[in-house]
Amino acid sequence: MNTIKKLTRPRNGRMLGGVCAGIGEYLGIDPTVVRIICVLLSIGTIGLALLVYLVLCFVIPESY
Template sequence: MIKRLTRPHDGRMLGGVCAGIGEYLGIDPTVVRIIYVLLSIGAIGTPIIVYLILCLIIPES
Protein backbone atom coordinates (compact mmCIF):
# COMPACT_ATOMS: atom_id res chain seq x y z
CA MET A 1 0.00 0.00 0.00
CA ILE A 2 1.31 3.44 -0.94
CA LYS A 3 1.58 6.04 1.84
CA ARG A 4 0.02 9.38 0.90
CA LEU A 5 0.40 12.70 2.67
CA THR A 6 -3.09 13.99 3.44
CA ARG A 7 -4.71 16.34 5.96
CA PRO A 8 -6.96 14.24 8.23
CA HIS A 9 -10.31 15.43 9.54
CA ASP A 10 -9.69 14.06 13.03
CA GLY A 11 -6.83 15.32 15.18
CA ARG A 12 -6.48 18.62 13.38
CA MET A 13 -6.09 21.94 15.12
CA LEU A 14 -6.02 24.50 12.31
CA GLY A 15 -5.51 23.11 8.85
CA GLY A 16 -4.38 19.60 9.72
CA VAL A 17 -0.93 19.95 8.19
CA CYS A 18 1.00 18.92 11.33
CA ALA A 19 -1.40 16.03 11.97
CA GLY A 20 -0.97 14.85 8.38
CA ILE A 21 2.82 15.05 8.56
CA GLY A 22 2.77 13.18 11.87
CA GLU A 23 0.62 10.39 10.44
CA TYR A 24 2.79 10.18 7.33
CA LEU A 25 6.02 9.91 9.34
CA GLY A 26 4.48 7.64 11.96
CA ILE A 27 5.08 9.97 14.90
CA ASP A 28 2.80 11.82 17.28
CA PRO A 29 1.40 15.05 15.75
CA THR A 30 2.26 16.85 19.00
CA VAL A 31 5.96 16.32 18.27
CA VAL A 32 5.49 17.83 14.81
CA ARG A 33 3.65 20.80 16.34
CA ILE A 34 6.44 21.40 18.87
CA ILE A 35 9.05 21.31 16.10
CA TYR A 36 6.92 23.74 14.09
CA VAL A 37 6.69 26.17 17.03
CA LEU A 38 10.45 26.01 17.58
CA LEU A 39 11.05 26.72 13.90
CA SER A 40 8.57 29.59 14.03
CA ILE A 41 10.48 31.23 16.87
CA GLY A 42 13.76 30.98 14.98
CA ALA A 43 12.57 32.03 11.52
CA ILE A 44 10.26 35.00 11.84
CA GLY A 45 7.22 34.68 9.54
CA THR A 46 8.54 32.07 7.11
CA PRO A 47 6.94 28.98 8.74
CA ILE A 48 3.55 30.69 8.68
CA ILE A 49 3.79 31.17 4.92
CA VAL A 50 4.99 27.57 4.46
CA TYR A 51 2.07 26.29 6.59
CA LEU A 52 -0.46 28.21 4.47
CA ILE A 53 1.09 26.89 1.24
CA LEU A 54 1.02 23.32 2.59
CA CYS A 55 -2.62 23.82 3.58
CA LEU A 56 -3.40 24.59 -0.05
CA ILE A 57 -1.22 21.87 -1.58
CA ILE A 58 -1.87 18.84 0.67
CA PRO A 59 -5.26 17.24 -0.11
CA GLU A 60 -7.79 16.38 2.60
CA SER A 61 -8.35 12.74 3.44
Protein backbone atom coordinates in the same frame (compact mmCIF):
# COMPACT_ATOMS: atom_id res chain seq x y z
CA MET B 1 1.93 -6.05 -1.14
CA ASN B 2 3.14 -2.59 -1.97
CA THR B 3 1.18 0.07 -0.14
CA ILE B 4 1.85 3.60 -1.14
CA LYS B 5 1.65 6.16 1.67
CA LYS B 6 0.06 9.47 0.74
CA LEU B 7 0.40 12.72 2.62
CA THR B 8 -3.08 14.03 3.37
CA ARG B 9 -4.68 16.34 5.91
CA PRO B 10 -6.93 14.20 8.13
CA ARG B 11 -10.38 15.35 9.16
CA ASN B 12 -9.93 14.13 12.73
CA GLY B 13 -7.11 15.19 15.03
CA ARG B 14 -6.53 18.53 13.37
CA MET B 15 -6.08 21.80 15.21
CA LEU B 16 -5.95 24.40 12.45
CA GLY B 17 -5.51 23.10 8.94
CA GLY B 18 -4.41 19.55 9.70
CA VAL B 19 -0.96 19.89 8.18
CA CYS B 20 0.94 18.84 11.31
CA ALA B 21 -1.48 15.96 11.95
CA GLY B 22 -1.00 14.76 8.37
CA ILE B 23 2.77 14.97 8.58
CA GLY B 24 2.69 13.13 11.91
CA GLU B 25 0.57 10.33 10.46
CA TYR B 26 2.77 10.11 7.36
CA LEU B 27 5.99 9.87 9.40
CA GLY B 28 4.45 7.68 12.10
CA ILE B 29 5.10 10.08 14.97
CA ASP B 30 2.85 11.97 17.36
CA PRO B 31 1.40 15.13 15.75
CA THR B 32 2.17 17.06 18.94
CA VAL B 33 5.89 16.61 18.25
CA VAL B 34 5.39 17.97 14.73
CA ARG B 35 3.43 20.92 16.13
CA ILE B 36 6.20 21.76 18.61
CA ILE B 37 8.81 21.58 15.85
CA CYS B 38 6.65 23.85 13.68
CA VAL B 39 6.35 26.43 16.46
CA LEU B 40 10.09 26.35 17.14
CA LEU B 41 10.82 26.75 13.44
CA SER B 42 8.40 29.68 13.24
CA ILE B 43 10.18 31.43 16.09
CA GLY B 44 13.63 30.63 14.70
CA THR B 45 12.89 31.68 11.13
CA ILE B 46 10.91 34.82 12.01
CA GLY B 47 7.61 33.38 10.74
CA LEU B 48 8.80 31.70 7.55
CA ALA B 49 7.55 28.32 8.81
CA LEU B 50 4.09 29.86 9.24
CA LEU B 51 4.10 30.86 5.58
CA VAL B 52 5.15 27.33 4.61
CA TYR B 53 2.31 25.95 6.79
CA LEU B 54 -0.23 28.13 4.97
CA VAL B 55 1.06 27.01 1.58
CA LEU B 56 0.88 23.37 2.67
CA CYS B 57 -2.74 23.90 3.73
CA PHE B 58 -3.59 24.56 0.11
CA VAL B 59 -1.21 22.03 -1.46
CA ILE B 60 -1.81 18.91 0.67
CA PRO B 61 -5.18 17.35 -0.17
CA GLU B 62 -7.73 16.63 2.55
CA SER B 63 -8.35 12.95 3.31
CA TYR B 64 -11.75 11.52 2.52
